[in-house]
Amino acid sequence: xxxxxxxxxxxxxxxxxxxxxxxxxxxxxxxxxxxxxxxxxxxxxxxxxxxxxxxxxxxxxxxxxxxxxxxxxxxxxxxxxxxxxxxxxxxxxxxxxxxxxxxxxxxxxxxxxxxxxxxxxxxxxxxxxxxxxxxxxxxxxxxxxxxxxxxxxxxxxxxxxxxxxxxxxxxxxxxxxxxxxxxxxxxxxxxxxxxxxxxxxxxxxxxxxxxxxxxxxxxxxxxxxxxxxxxxxxxxxxxxxxxxxxxxxxxxxxxxxxxxxxxxxxxxxxxxxxxxxxxxxxxxxxxxxxxxxxxxxxxxxxxxxxxxxxxxxxxxxxxxxxxxxxxxxxxxxxxxxxxxxxxxxxxxxxxxxxxxxxxxxxxxxxxxxxxxxxxxxxxxxxxxxxxxxxxxxxxxxxxxxxxxxxxxxxxxxx
Amino acid sequence: xxxxxxxxxxxxxxxxxxxxxxxxxxxxxxxxxxxxxxxxxxxxxxxxxxxxxxxxxxxxxxxxxxxxxxxxxxxxxxxxxxxxxxxxxxxxxxxxxxxxxxxxxxxxxxxxxxxxxxxxxxxxxxxxxxxxxxxxxxxxxxxxxxxxxxxxxxxxxxxxxxxxxxxxxxxxxxxxxxxxxxxxxxxxxxxxxxxxxxxxxxxxxxxxxxxxxxxxxxxxxxxxxxxxxxxxxxxxxxxxxxxxxxxxxxxxxxxxxxxxxxxxxxxxxxxxxxxxxxxxxxxxxxxxxxxxxxxxxxxxxxxxxxxxxxxxxxxxxxxxxxxxxxxxxxxxxxxxxxxxxxxxxxxxxxxxxxxxxxxxxxxxxxxxxxxxxxxxxxxxxxxxxxxxxxxxxxxxxxxxxxxxxxxxxxxxxx
Numbered sequence: 001x002x003x004x005x006x007x008x009x010x011x012x013x014x015x016x017x018x019x020x021x022x023x024x025x026x027x028x029x030x031x032x033x034x035x036x037x038x039x040x041x042x043x044x045x046x047x048x049x050x051x052x053x054x055x056x057x058x059x060x061x062x063x064x065x066x067x068x069x070x071x072x073x074x075x076x077x078x079x080x081x082x083x084x085x086x087x088x089x090x091x092x093x094x095x096x097x098x099x100x101x102x103x104x105x106x107x108x109x110x111x112x113x114x115x116x117x118x119x120x121x122x123x124x125x126x127x128x129x130x131x132x133x134x135x136x137x138x139x140x141x142x143x144x145x146x147x148x149x150x151x152x153x154x155x156x157x158x159x160x161x162x163x164x165x166x167x168x169x170x171x172x173x174x175x176x177x178x179x180x181x182x183x184x185x186x187x188x189x190x191x192x193x194x195x196x197x198x199x200x201x202x203x204x205x206x207x208x209x210x211x212x213x214x215x216x217x218x219x220x221x222x223x224x225x226x227x228x229x230x231x232x233x234x235x236x237x238x239x240x241x242x243x244x245x246x247x248x249x250x251x252x253x254x255x256x257x258x259x260x261x262x263x264x265x266x267x268x269x270x271x272x273x274x275x276x277x278x279x280x281x282x283x284x285x286x287x288x289x290x291x292x293x294x295x296x297x298x299x300x301x302x303x304x305x306x307x308x309x310x311x312x313x314x315x316x317x318x319x320x321x322x323x324x325x326x327x328x329x330x331x332x333x334x335x336x337x338x339x340x341x342x343x344x345x346x347x348x349x350x351x352x353x354x355x356x357x358x359x360x361x362x363x364x365x366x367x368x369x370x371x372x373x374x375x376x377x378x379x380x381x382x383x384x385x386x387x388x389x390x391x392x393x394x395x396x397x398x399x400x401x402x403x404x405x406x407x408x409x410x411x412x413x414x
Numbered sequence: 415x416x417x418x419x420x421x422x423x424x425x426x427x428x429x430x431x432x433x434x435x436x437x438x439x440x441x442x443x444x445x446x447x448x449x450x451x452x453x454x455x456x457x458x459x460x461x462x463x464x465x466x467x468x469x470x471x472x473x474x475x476x477x478x479x480x481x482x483x484x485x486x487x488x489x490x491x492x493x494x495x496x497x498x499x500x501x502x503x504x505x506x507x508x509x510x511x512x513x514x515x516x517x518x519x520x521x522x523x524x525x526x527x528x529x530x531x532x533x534x535x536x537x538x539x540x541x542x543x544x545x546x547x548x549x550x551x552x553x554x555x556x557x558x559x560x561x562x563x564x565x566x567x568x569x570x571x572x573x574x575x576x577x578x579x580x581x582x583x584x585x586x587x588x589x590x591x592x593x594x595x596x597x598x599x600x601x602x603x604x605x606x607x608x609x610x611x612x613x614x615x616x617x618x619x620x621x622x623x624x625x626x627x628x629x630x631x632x633x634x635x636x637x638x639x640x641x642x643x644x645x646x647x648x649x650x651x652x653x654x655x656x657x658x659x660x661x662x663x664x665x666x667x668x669x670x671x672x673x674x675x676x677x678x679x680x681x682x683x684x685x686x687x688x689x690x691x692x693x694x695x696x697x698x699x700x701x702x703x704x705x706x707x708x709x710x711x712x713x714x715x716x717x718x719x720x721x722x723x724x725x726x727x728x729x730x731x732x733x734x735x736x737x738x739x740x741x742x743x744x745x746x747x748x749x750x751x752x753x754x755x756x757x758x759x760x761x762x763x764x765x766x767x768x769x770x771x772x773x774x775x776x777x778x779x780x781x782x783x784x785x786x787x788x789x790x791x792x793x794x795x796x797x798x799x800x801x802x803x804x805x806x807x808x809x810x811x812x813x814x815x816x817x818x819x820x821x822x823x824x825x826x827x828x
Contacts, residue, residue: 292710299706303749335717336761345759347750 017140021155028142028157029165035135035144036170039109041179042068045091045129048075048121048249049114053139056080058163059113060241063087065170068111069181071104074235075121076114078223078245082238088187090235093127094414095402100185101126110134121249123402124409137162188214188236200366206394208365210236213311216372219243220280222264226257228320230285230313232399242278255293258286258310262297265306281309281380288314289334299346301383305355309377309384312339316392323395323403339387348383356382363389431554431570438569442556443579449549449558450584453523455593456482459505459543462489462535462663463528467553470494472577473527474655477501479584482525483595485518488649489535490528492637492659496652502601504649507541508828509816514599515540524548535663537816538823551576602628602650614780620808622779624650627725630786633657634694636678640671642734644699644727646813656692669707672700672724676711679720695723695794702728703748713760715797719769723791723798726753730806737809737817753801762797770796777803 036042044063050056056079063070063080070080071091080087092100110129115136122128132146140156181187186194192211198204210233217223219242225234227248234247246260261284271277291312301308317333326332340359344350348357358376362368368388371377377384395403408414450456458477464470470493477484477494484494485505494501506514524543529550536542546560554570595601600608606625612618624647631637633656639648641662648661660674675698685691705726715722731747740746754773758764762771772790776782782802785791791798809817822828 292713296706296709299749299751335713337713338759338761341755341759345752345755347752 017156019154019156024155025157033169041107042109043107044068044070045112046072046076046079047114048116050079053159055160068178073121075116075249078243081241088181091127093123094405095123095398103182113137118250188238198365202365204388206396214238220278222282224257224261224284226286226290227252228287233396235398254290258294259297262300265308283309285311289318298342302348307381309380312387315390358384360386433568433570435569439571447583455521456523457521458482458484459526460486460490460493461528462530464493467573469574482592487535489530489663492657495655502595505541507537508819509537509812517596527551532664602652612779616779618802620810628652634692636696638671638675638698640700640704641666642701647810649812668704672708673711676714679722697723699725703732712756716762721795723794726801729804772798774800
């Protein structure tokens, strides 16, 4: 957006890592290899800060090379190709099944990339792995749990170099097959496989929606899920490789994601124009309640002629709040808007071939299926808005389970 | 809005004024009478906190009884009946003519009710009267300038009792006619009288608009003017008695007034239902730029079925900002919305006889005149929206003059 040119700096930019020490890095790699070789029950856990390290390719290589069972935190989605057979979905902590929790608790090694130990990202701190068995990867450091060798003496490492060295070493070693993720724990991929085809006239339910909509998402897409049911629903999304996922895992600021979507799409457009990013769509999932907080962002999208697809999950108010308190309270209702009139109200062009505006309403599965197959929507150029009617008391499974856990915790039962 | 009943307090509410001293109050009244009798060039100045004293009737009586030239600050409008012959409009300070400024500066007594000496309310502190000649009325105290008798010894007065005693005394006295407001200073009333009838096909200009729209305002109305051109335009409104004016005279928070309008209308509705307020309309004047900040308030109006009339002054962006900096800068443009689609987008009923929804667009004076005469709009029930097209570089006179003054001040010329 900034159009004013500034003079080039007179000296080259110093992009070196302060305190970088290659000998230290090599020792670290050696130790990591040892830990990996010694491990019988390992797990890789991809967390919220991992994407910022710019080593998605190396992390995916590590997941493939080790064949370690791999999970993501809610904030860690979008780094690993979720179609890899050893990717098993989100570490759900207290919102997962007992088998899931028992398995996670029994790990003897967790390679934890970019930890974000916030309440929300860890289901009330229940998905934080045991520090004793955790190797926490940061951008310029690695903390090995269960040893006294945490102090680095002021030395930094390069996460990229470390991973590449580690991968090179691992490729030369024979390792026994890791303890697998338990069959009884159903991953989103399996859930989707087993899902019966919904009947056309059936209401769109949260459980099926997030699994089925996964087939609509393609590599290169930016997928944003607003806080609330959308954010929890995203735990069941099966994201292809090279997808960017933007989720609410710290502040849960209602209304943030619509404006963030505008920003993400603008960045995507400029990066694509500059050739620094592969093409893709920007796709937002947002509830009808959240949308009202920052609806003006639709105006910005139009003003900047951004290519955006917005799925409005209309469930008549603040469903996540109903689950927490006041299921039938009027303060959880919202004034019903005619959401699909937004493009027109905010001044979208009515007939500008280079900026198509498409709106769709789905009352049931049959209608949604037809919409998803619309060629324009698939392409995702212009402004696209799909309003999906959902049950007022329907919620994604991870949200239901977590709400139940919170109730138990508030009663002092856990 | 709060529907839960709480128990009555067990003891009567203590509504007495802390430190109230009637003997002190009587001495004060005596002094005030002396100051008024000694004055040759008096002025009454109604300011922003005066309305909160709940003595509008007494202040109007004082204005009538003394026949003193009376002005209001921008925040002080709505207290005095502006059709009284000795009401002369807003004390414009540096935004007024030299004759206006000279006259104001030559006062030997200023009865100043509820002072708010903010930058905005006083045109850059230029409309603050000389403290030496000022008698400042607060809710529970009066400060007499130019004397040493400022200290009250911890005594409080009742503004209502003080004014009533003062009025009783003044009615028994013969006083000479006060120095009048100069003929050469045109008041809004005179400007309206002299205004040629605009031609039907002429664009709606700011100068004429604020004078002519005054005839649409009736006693009992609540009139809100959003910061920007609307707020400055309100200086030229001629408000009948018992009008509430809500204006931006401190923070100028863009977007505030649309939401404030929702609140004012809700309060008006509940007070009318409770019989504690005379009937009237809620009327907002807001620019197209400001409207975008808090457009959601229209949704709240609909949700609460509030009776509101909104004049959208569409001048293609932030005209007040253009006057200050960047007349042609794109950051002063806004995405053009289809403003009159707001009621539909925000879910207004399409056919609910008890809550009519009316939208009107005026491109010129002829159209606006017809709209103003619409019976439904005159009544003001339901949701009413009038979009008035105005010139991008047109502005009320007080804003133009103040912007010129600020430029001079910034150049160090005043």
